[in-house]
Amino acid sequence: MSPSKMKNYRAASWDEPLVMQMGSEGRRGAILPSTEPGIVEVVGKGINLVSPSMRRDRLPILPELSEFEVERHYIHLSQQTMGMMGVSLFGTCTMKYNPRVSENLVYQPFISQLHPLQHEDTLQGVLEIVYRFDELLRELSGMSKFVFQAGGGADAAYTQTCITRAYHASRGQLGQRNEIITTAQAHPSSPATAAAAGFKVITLPLEADGYASVEALRAVVSSRTAALMVNNPDDIGIYNPHIKEWVDIVHEAGGLCFYDHANFNGLMTRVRAAELGFDACMFMLHKTFGGPKGGGGPAVGAYGCTEALVPFLPGPLIKKDANGKFVLEKEGPLSIGRVREFWGNVPVVIRAYAWTRAMGAEGLRDAANISVLANNYMEKRLLEIPGVTKGLPELTKRRLEMTRYSLGELTAETGVSTLDVQNRMTDFGVDAYWLSHEPWFIPEPFTPEAGELWSVEDIDYWIDVLAHVCQEARDTPEIVKSSPHNQVVHKMDGSGLNDPSKWATTWRAYLRKYPDRTR
């Protein structure tokens, strides 16, 4: 295979000021409808309707711009954002195609201009889609009911911890059951939400075959066990073949089992969480199901559970009545109430439903096959690059959708770190790769995920860029260390980011801390 030509890429850079540095006094970007005389006659001047103690005296210091200036500014910023417009094999996030047809649909008034408290008679369209999507996820997981209130994957994990609390409380066991078990490679959202919910967190260590051992689990399970929260596969990409046994062990001890199904892509149409024995699972609609990332949401962690846990679900629940009408059912007495206002990021659910229907069962299977194949294809090619090694060298079995690699050897040899390589790759139009969650068990990690979206050409280009940069690390390490050179801006100096006297999360803080530097 002859390597791809490195693209002569250069990011747009508009030398764009901050919006707060722009504008001119009295300029307007938006005008309000003027109050009709008939209204003024009745109520007088608005400001007099505010009690004097609560009248704002100085206007906020916001930019004063024309409408076009605002539009142009943010278009410049958007062009200065790579997003998925290069090649992004970002691990753990399953970079999917985000079908444009759904964007058009969700910005129509029949979604955008709905109020969640409208009478259900006026919400039949949206309720039908959400209900149908619940049905699709039930089919995919074997669970009994899904809710979409959680505003992301972590929020679905939090939903699980709330349900764990309510479940054990309802059986009078919560006082005793205050431990949640997870693994070192589980996503941080599992231990973090467990802790936030008030549980003690027990973390099983990663072992050489890519997961924690049955023995390690047995050693910590007890009558204090409230739940197991685990993803499978995790970033290492290996499917834990003992997962059914794990579930049995935890169930025997009286705990609940939650399947963080964020890495569902490689498993689609092969396993059903409920059949593996799990009490609940969550799907990431903004990842596996084609929802756009949005730079970090709006997201949905679709949370589904077996019949036994349904009474604990947050409300309201969407049901179909005997006449085929869709209704919003108020939550029952055991419900955890709410983890977030209303019933979720509805437009994301609509997109996910559309994506799933566009794929069909056959398409989902193809996507799983292609993703897993692409990962193994990449592995073959990546390991041919000197300096790239497997994250867990002893693992020989085929891995699922993504796998963690190490640049440790390259760093040892050249002093160029995985962060340097990540930066430098962006100089060729390649989005930053995923490194690893904290703490790093593997030196200089990186975790690419090819998914089913990207063409072989894209994947090859990605690999070739990596190979090129690894070679640069040997030939001209300074170029890599001082990178990027073709990006919007140059390498950030992060030294002040955690220093209270230097950080500035707002322009007013910056103006105060750096009075001299401001133009």
Added chain:
Amino acid sequence: MSPSKMKNYRAASWDEPLVMQMGSEGRRGAILPSTEPGIVEVVGKGINLVSPSMRRDRLPILPELSEFEVERHYIHLSQQTMGMMGVSLFGTCTMKYNPRVSENLVYQPFISQLHPLQHEDTLQGVLEIVYRFDELLRELSGMSKFVFQAGGGADAAYTQTCITRAYHASRGQLGQRNEIITTAQAHPSSPATAAAAGFKVITLPLEADGYASVEALRAVVSSRTAALMVNNPDDIGIYNPHIKEWVDIVHEAGGLCFYDHANFNGLMTRVRAAELGFDACMFMLHKTFGGPKGGGGPAVGAYGCTEALVPFLPGPLIKKDANGKFVLEKEGPLSIGRVREFWGNVPVVIRAYAWTRAMGAEGLRDAANISVLANNYMEKRLLEIPGVTKGLPELTKRRLEMTRYSLGELTAETGVSTLDVQNRMTDFGVDAYWLSHEPWFIPEPFTPEAGELWSVEDIDYWIDVLAHVCQEARDTPEIVKSSPHNQVVHKMDGSGLNDPSKWATTWRAYLRKYPDRTR
């Protein structure tokens, strides 16, 4: 005034191949709904429904791409297009703000999914807007009726020539009246459409005060005169104060007078074409009235005329009946028929109506004032740049919206041409300026137009960039001549463009002519 800092600008460049060079066999970007078995049963296989003589045997050689690849490709191309995203003071085109709210409206099914032959009962919304806009233009011009069929300003000029033909033919005078008079600085669309319609074209020369003289007009007017077609002001920016006299002279001779109102911006709310005596005029909805340029349309040349010419208008006409219902009236026997299918680029009309209502009469007056003021502000600053001179040095009166300047002195001194300067300015995020129509009466011309959209900061930046480039022309002329350097691609070699053995307007032609160069 201290000059603006030159922006450290760099255009995006993705090193993007042609779409025809991309893809992989069998890949799909779109799939058709599969034909239902019930249909196949009745009609059999589609190809058999084509008579054998007409069956395509080889499929067209088009790219085979996934949906995302197509999206990403064209997003790359869009980022590689400056459009109005820098500063564009493009003369003759009145760069306006194109309000985004209208984009949202015209892509709703109530516009995008209308068929022009629907029964008028089902078109009341769109008919109402188009009718109301006709009313607004009547108010602005004093004309009696507007039609929107012409697909641009030139097409409206062509409409005029068709009406001129029909009008004189209806009076039995067409054989005799076969001359159309225009001026050297009139837009090429006037002489060109007149010639295409079958008329002889008489062109009055430009004189030192910025327009042709009354005497010159008198000298050519005769019983052969069919019409006068003129814009006022033209690119020189001077209002012809004798225009009423001109109209009278032509009318006396039995000719029609057409006002190309493309440069209406500086005159809005000060003159009415009908009051000046014109029989017809045209407005550019894609320029003066806030419609987007689209790189060259969809455009509308709104054509309006006095009562006497209404019977000649192309059909159908939108009218309001006694019950307030809007109806589509078939054209009468004198009508010129059609200059284009259906009733025009409707979404552009919708946008123009919205823009006009958003501005209001007061807003239009402000826009005229601001535009003309900005032109005079620019003139002050531009003439301070060594090497920049007025196009017509003897003109001292204040000019309207745009004015033509010359870089002739700079070229003489440095060898750097106006085309070089134009190219180099794009290196700083400034859109190419308008030069001049052919033939150039003024050496090394350029014709900026500030309009009411651009901020003083933008205008200053534009001027400062020009000054900077003029200085470069003296200091480092090679940099200017070989520019651009920060653009998507470098300076084009246009030497083969008019050579039949070298040009290639399609990829297949290129492949044939350059068999070796293709990857």
Added chain:
Amino acid sequence: MTKASPTEPIAHPYMANSNVGNFQHMMKVAGVSNVEELFEQIPPDHITKREFNLGPVLSSESSLYRHMNDILRKSTSCEDSLNFLGAGCWQHYVPAICDEMVTRAEFLTPVWGTPSSDHGRSQAWFEFASQLGELVGMEFVGLPVYSFGTAGGHAIRMAVRLTKRFKVLLPRSLDPERLAVIKSYCSLPELAGYIEIVSVAIEEASGRINLEDLKKKLGTDVAAVYFDNPSYLGVVESEAKEVSRLAHECGAEVIVGVDPISLGILTPPSEYGADIVVGTTQPLGVHMNCGGGVGGFIATRDEERYAREYPTLQVSLASTSVEGEMAFGLTLFEQSSYGSREQGKDWTGNSVYLWAIANAVYMSLMGPQGFRDIGTSIIERSHFAASRIDSIPGLKVLWAEGFFKEFIVNFDKSTLDVEVINGRLRKLGIFGGKDLTSDFPELGKSALYCVTEIHTEEDIDRLVQALEEAVK
């Protein structure tokens, strides 16, 4: 500042310098004390005396949106109703990515640019021309013209210039709307350069061009034979090769008008003798837009003889100062009206260039197999509909074979006029076919029905039921 109205002394969002500060700054620098000074060259008696009434200003976007929305909602769209109107403006599915691209500000706003700074847009245009060239089988393609009809008009004028003959033959089946446009491109008899249009009969049995009549009318005074394939009435001209042969025999140019959406299954005109191909671009990813989606194109072999007669602009691949880099520049600009005023070839100006981008996106999405499939889908669905309608008692499909997308339903056996039937259909939520009764009286009470890939079996069933009810 300049605002006279005391109720709204505020800057306008569309005008950056409508705030007091900027306006006065400009006044000062320009040395102007009163804005009226700037208009010194307009004689006072040119200045209008009458006030302007443009209705209440809607400078607030929310008021404007509400106003527009309230009015526009009064229409019923082809998404609200089931539509069978075609006749020059066709309802095809527009992929979302086409709309995405043409609404991106970068493509939406350019006016002219340079080959380096608007490179992306020029490349998209080149891709439009290249892909369309593949579909029609031609190597030289101009940037789009206003419409199908105007493309036809220009092509006829090209042929006239090439042959210096002033007569063209057009079949009787031509779209009356398109014909009206073409007529306006042919001047009037009183003027030099008038082009005579002669109508060629169509066969009663098939709707195709009547070859006998064609032969009769052909001669060495004929500049061109123009025909559409498929015709306005939906008929595929399966004898197209023979038509071309006959025309060429007399030294006439052959101009063929096509709907490019048919070209995945129909032979490209270049293969049956077309010298100039014209057609519509609207089906390729552009909404109907109430007729505002139309666009046209002109394509020929890459021969200088033809290239030198184009009225359009066109982009050509070119090199740059850097080895291996591609740019796109205008070729043959000189001969356009921009380059040569009245000496130019007809005229050009703003056209529908933005749609060329939608078209390029559409063709890239479809690819070879997509065109094959959509052609197949349309021909199958339209024939299915024809066959179902033909079996309704009292209804008859004329020329039930050999058509593409559109076909004629005849209602002669019904006591009702097409207009009445369409009125009844409308009440049932259906837009019936275009009424041909007055344009083609020889076809009796007929309507032109259009069926595309968007019509499902269920939709057609619904139409059939509604028709049965309507003619009762």
Added chain:
Amino acid sequence: MTKASPTEPIAHPYMANSNVGNFQHMMKVAGVSNVEELFEQIPPDHITKREFNLGPVLSSESSLYRHMNDILRKSTSCEDSLNFLGAGCWQHYVPAICDEMVTRAEFLTPVWGTPSSDHGRSQAWFEFASQLGELVGMEFVGLPVYSFGTAGGHAIRMAVRLTKRFKVLLPRSLDPERLAVIKSYCSLPELAGYIEIVSVAIEEASGRINLEDLKKKLGTDVAAVYFDNPSYLGVVESEAKEVSRLAHECGAEVIVGVDPISLGILTPPSEYGADIVVGTTQPLGVHMNCGGGVGGFIATRDEERYAREYPTLQVSLASTSVEGEMAFGLTLFEQSSYGSREQGKDWTGNSVYLWAIANAVYMSLMGPQGFRDIGTSIIERSHFAASRIDSIPGLKVLWAEGFFKEFIVNFDKSTLDVEVINGRLRKLGIFGGKDLTSDFPELGKSALYCVTEIHTEEDIDRLVQALEEAVK
């Protein structure tokens, strides 16, 4: 290739490598002969036996669009009806540019990026935080959290960590929906870390916090007093300063929840004692989206004490290797759950970052005067509506003064329940106010009406007429 179905052996548009060639190439390179080999590590008994029924595949975009459109049209939106529902999700006008930006692919698709490659997005986030900081009067602002309620929950937990006290006071007027969220952030009594929520009464006469009851419940065991201003019931807490003073006296933190759209006319919370400000971001340029538009924020003074308790990510200005260049990097990443797992401050994850861009655009469009005007417009229109409704015989507005945007209409004098009245309004094309009857029985048969800048005098007249008719 992998397709089992013989009816559709074609590549899928969402999967570039679903064509035969690419798939087989990858198989070859990867050394795989049968795809099932790749799944070797899944034990056979884990593999499901039951087929998947997900309905007919809609891989054709036109079929998918039609399917979705047909279903979604069954709803009636707040553009079809006149809406007076607020209660945590508000109908404000969303400027078109907000939608333009959040639908641009570059903003829509990023996942993480680097400060150099997703610089534009990071800058937009910084502009979000900076402008919001201006509105609320705070210098440290985190990136957005899921919602108003979750912001409140996190803020309470911050206060608990800061004070090491485990009780919080909340007024009775709290949004029940928001309260339910906050409750879920306070754990359960059986667990360590449980936070007790104590409700503070409101004054019957004004709807404001009852200062006497507050004093009674305050003590040195109170971590925080939390209140919204304006409250859920629309009431402006004009004694906010006193509330803060009392809380601070006990060493409690003051947390204020705000609707930032009010902050052009209402005093920013920083000026009446708030330590932590939370609130909603939905009114700032995000559609209601059936509740899917909600978003929240947390802001404080730029003091290390507070900064070190944030659960969010936040961007800070930073320099680059080139003098004068700005970049934006994550500050205090360590303390997030990404940085420290269960040792982190609560947790974070994907949130509603895209809306932060809509918010930034909205605030830039509005500017200082826009916020002043929208606040004025809302307060005028809502008071007008209240006054008109109050004059309808049998209807009464509780607390007819001192509210912002929302107010309570009481129907006690009517024989009809709110639900019935709302049903009648619905028939007249109006969505009446949120029924409070079961959530706030002490207010009788009441409904919470929301009036914003989008409601015209005419709309309010229409409501008044409809109400008159409905209570008849």
